[in-house]
Amino acid sequence: xxxxxxxxxxxxxxxxxxxxxxxxxxxxxxxxxxxxxxxxxxxxxxxxxxxxxxxxxxxxxxxxxxxxxxxxxxxxxxxxxxxxxxxxxxxxxxxxxxxxxxxxxx
Amino acid sequence: xxxxxxxxxxxxxxxxxxxxxxxxxxxxxxxxxxxxxxxxxxxxxxxxxxxxxxxxxxxxxxxxxxxxxxxxxxxxxxxxxxxxxxxxxxxxxxxxxxxxxxxxxxxxxxxxxxxxxxxxxxxxxxxxxxxxxxxxxxxxxxxxxxxxxxxxxxxxxxxxxxxxxxxxxxxxxxxxxxxxxxxxxxxxxxxxxxxxxxxxxxxxxxxxxxxxxxxxxxxxxxxxxxxxxxxxxxxxxxxxxxxxxxxxxxxxxxxxxxxxxxxxxxxxxxxxxxxxxxxxxxxxxxxxxxxxxxxxxxxxxxxxxxxxxxxxxxxxxxxxxxxxxxxxxxxxxxxxxxxxxxxxxxxxxxxxxxxxxxxxxxxxxxxxxxxxxxxxxxxxxxxxxxxxxxxxxxxxxxxxxxxxxxxxxxxxxxxxxxxxxxxxxxxxxxxxxxxxxxxxxxxxxxxxxxxxxxxxxxxxxxxxxxxxxxxxxxxxxxxxx
Numbered sequence: 001x002x003x004x005x006x007x008x009x010x011x012x013x014x015x016x017x018x019x020x021x022x023x024x025x026x027x028x029x030x031x032x033x034x035x036x037x038x039x040x041x042x043x044x045x046x047x048x049x050x051x052x053x054x055x056x057x058x059x060x061x062x063x064x065x066x067x068x069x070x071x072x073x074x075x076x077x078x079x080x081x082x083x084x085x086x087x088x089x090x091x092x093x094x095x096x097x098x099x100x101x102x103x104x105x106x
Numbered sequence: 107x108x109x110x111x112x113x114x115x116x117x118x119x120x121x122x123x124x125x126x127x128x129x130x131x132x133x134x135x136x137x138x139x140x141x142x143x144x145x146x147x148x149x150x151x152x153x154x155x156x157x158x159x160x161x162x163x164x165x166x167x168x169x170x171x172x173x174x175x176x177x178x179x180x181x182x183x184x185x186x187x188x189x190x191x192x193x194x195x196x197x198x199x200x201x202x203x204x205x206x207x208x209x210x211x212x213x214x215x216x217x218x219x220x221x222x223x224x225x226x227x228x229x230x231x232x233x234x235x236x237x238x239x240x241x242x243x244x245x246x247x248x249x250x251x252x253x254x255x256x257x258x259x260x261x262x263x264x265x266x267x268x269x270x271x272x273x274x275x276x277x278x279x280x281x282x283x284x285x286x287x288x289x290x291x292x293x294x295x296x297x298x299x300x301x302x303x304x305x306x307x308x309x310x311x312x313x314x315x316x317x318x319x320x321x322x323x324x325x326x327x328x329x330x331x332x333x334x335x336x337x338x339x340x341x342x343x344x345x346x347x348x349x350x351x352x353x354x355x356x357x358x359x360x361x362x363x364x365x366x367x368x369x370x371x372x373x374x375x376x377x378x379x380x381x382x383x384x385x386x387x388x389x390x391x392x393x394x395x396x397x398x399x400x401x402x403x404x405x406x407x408x409x410x411x412x413x414x415x416x417x418x419x420x421x422x423x424x425x426x427x428x429x430x431x432x433x434x435x436x437x438x439x440x441x442x443x444x445x446x447x448x449x450x451x452x453x454x455x456x457x458x459x460x461x462x463x464x465x466x467x468x469x470x471x472x473x474x475x476x477x478x479x480x481x482x483x484x485x486x487x488x489x490x491x492x493x494x495x496x497x498x499x500x501x502x503x504x505x506x507x508x509x510x511x512x513x514x515x516x517x518x519x520x521x522x523x524x525x526x527x528x529x530x531x532x533x534x535x536x537x538x539x540x541x542x543x544x545x546x547x548x549x550x551x552x553x554x555x556x557x558x559x560x561x562x563x564x565x566x567x568x569x570x571x572x573x574x575x576x577x578x579x580x581x582x583x584x585x586x587x
Contacts, residue, residue, distance in 0.1 A: 015392050015454060019521050026517045027389035033510050034382045041503040044586060045371055073390050076383070078324055080260055086321035087267065094310055097372045 110152030142192035257328035268315030275308025298365035317349030330399035335443025339436035373414035380407030418581030423491035437555035441470035457529030478516035484562035
């Protein structure tokens with residue numbers, strides 16, 4: 001994950017100027033910070049260290065395939081097949097959370 | 107006499123009348139201005155409390171027919187909705203083509219969102235949920251581009267799925283409780299059963315679709331980005347208040363019930379994901395309207411997180427942020443509309459607009475600082491309250507994520523400001539800018555909205571004092587272990 005790699009990728013769309021590369025870098029780090037703080041809060045809500053470790057493993061995996069942000073952009077495509085795929089994942093995930101979990105929240 | 111239903115009936119009637127005035131542009135313009143003024147008065151003519159359509163009221167202990175519930179919190183929401191709708195209608199008067207269709211759809215949208223905020227009946231809520239979906243696509247189609255039609259189609263395909271699931275959820279709740287009235291229903295869902303779980307699950311799908319939370323954020327962004335700038339302003343306002351109306355219903359029905367904790371976590375996760383996904387995608391954009399659209403999703407995440415916390419302070423902070431957000435984001439979309447009159451919305455083709463329109467640049471900068479949460483603007487006040495609400499329930503991680511997202515917002519907003527207003531351009535481009543005018547009505551609306559950003563930033567209690575009583579009624583105090 002270095003500056004040149006980002007610039008090369010952004011230059012494909014003719015957007016490799018300094019301010020855009022900086023903004024995309026900020027986005028990349030925002031994603032990693034989400035994984036870190038997300039895994040901590042999930043671990044705390046569920047009261048299980050395993051959940052935090054699982055979250056941190058996700059972070060480690062995402063670091064190994066960095067830069068993450070261009071893959072993230074691809075998944076956020078407007079194509080209807082991507083949309084429907086994530087909708088089905090969403091339905092499965094919330095069904096799992098609501099039906100299968102039992103924890104002390106309040 | 108209680109004139110509460112006029113908030114919904116008046117815009118609907120005017121929408122029909124406007125539709126009949128096709129081609130009579132001058133009459134449409136004068137009437138639009140008159141309607142814009144009346145819309146602001148409407149939220150003040152209703153009385154607080156329950157209103158039963160047809161006067162049936164409570165029969166044998168059951169509420170019969172459609173019911174609305176009005177209180178100071180809902181009044182504030184409707185006043186802000188009316189202000190934005192009026193300013194957008196006034197801005198739209200400067201457009202020549204299809205003006206009456208725009209007014210018709212905007213008024214239908216206003217009526218639908220007002221009904222969703224007021225509704226104390228799930229089916230009535232659903233009916234207006236459907237109407238607003240169609241209205242939003244109609245407003246998108248007014249831009250008349252091929253991309254707009256494609257986006258509208260995608261939005262409707264996703265809407266077919268989400269709205270059908272939501273209706274099924276309402277049917278589950280009806281089957282479990284025997285009523286559609288929300289106040290009544292609350293008494294019959296104290297203990298869990300699979301049908302109620304299913305109903306709750308499917309309501310969350312409807313919530314995510316209506317308000318543009320993941321995984322529906324991309325279709326929503328397309329909706330905003332492909333519309334004309336001033337139409338995007340009203341579209342994002344509708345979405346934000348749909349989120350508020352929907353969350354108020356979910357909280358009224360389920361907040362505090364032991365089996366709600368799983369869904370509670372899901373709602374929080376949706377809010378946090380919307381915040382982060384929105385801002386990360388915004389940082390990647392080179393189209394100004396797409397950048398603003400992704401920020402609208404990110405800010406919806408803040409609102410959803412605040413409301414999903416479910417505490418009185420969280421609810422107040424969430425609704426206050428929704429109000430602030432619709433004000434500064436409408437200002438930003440109007441700014442984008444003004445810029446598009448000069449040279450489109452591609453950030454890498456723009457630049458050097460500061461000396462051409464310094465007052466617009468200053469007002470847009472104020473709105474950008476407001477969305478980034480910089481004092482003394484309104485965004486700072488509500489983001490501060492949201493962080494406080496997260497800390498109050500012992501979730502500092504959420505407060506930290508909010509701050510990180512604010513930093514990302516600031517970065518992308520300053521990037522856009524530099525590329526549009528500060529970046530040096532050649533003489534030819536300056537001449538091109540000078541040959542094109544600025545829509546004056548949009549500048550007027552931008553001025554009003556920027557003033558509101560500053561006023562609410564300095565005196566937030568103008569709004570917050572009306573929010574606490576209902577938030578205390580709905581909210582539950584707790585602290586994460």
